[in-house]
Amino acid sequence: VEEPDAEVFERYPEAPLDRDNIEYYKGLLRHELRFNRCQDCGHWMDTPRDLCPECWSHDVAPEPVSGRGSVYMLTWLHQGPAELGGNYEEPFPLVSVELAEQRALRLTTWIVNARREDLTVGREMELVWIDRAGAPVPAFQPAGEEARS
């Protein structure tokens, strides 16, 4: 059963919703992290576009990813989007996770259940779901960790 668009608007009032990304947010409500994927050549896209940059096909549809990945880029922020800091005190970890599905398919998002020393480039990570303002959003924790929250 597909959620009506109205529910997405209600649960993610801060999200810049539009025709291209609403499927992404509908997926979040179901605890599915979905990216657009070309149905002709299988290429994943980390932007909500409807044209495949590899083969120019317009046959693009959202598909859920496995939730496995690794730390691609790690920055410690001494100020700035406390939003992304989650439960961390400054400095906040700003992590870009490269998903296992494809090189360069990346997501920058919240990190949970990780000690600072756990966060290194290349560290295997896995998807978990956290609640932000009453709606589920994707976060990552070191793979194989028990949830400690």
Ligand SMILES: [Zn+2]
């Ligand atoms: Zn393609």
